[in-house]
Amino acid sequence: MNEIKTCQYCGSTKIKVGYQIGDGEMSSDFMGNKTCRISHLICGDCGAILMSRVDNPEIFDDDNRI
Numbered sequence: 713m714n715e716i717k718t719c720q721y722c723g724s725t726k727i728k729v730g731y732q733i734g735d736g737e738m739s740s741d742f743m744g745n746k747t748c749r750i751s752h753l754i755c756g757d758c759g760a761i762l763m764s765r766v767d768n769p770e771i772f773d774d775d776n777r778i
């Protein structure tokens with residue numbers, strides 16, 4: 713995965729990481745049995761969310777492909 717080093721909107725290089733907290737987790741099923749945190753890369757200048765990712769992509773197994 714290419715590392716994001718600059719904001720595509722304002723050109724800033726102040727890239728920060730933020731974490732989704734509370735109930736804002738991603739689940740691999742409707743029941744919420746398997747969840748993982750979501751983290752975001754954000755621009756420290758304009759606040760744009762540049763990329764969002766789940767911390768444990770391995771919980772999304774082959775059974776839940778669309």
Ligand SMILES: [Zn+2]
Pocket residue numbers: 719720721722723724755756757758759760
């Ligand atoms: Zn920016």
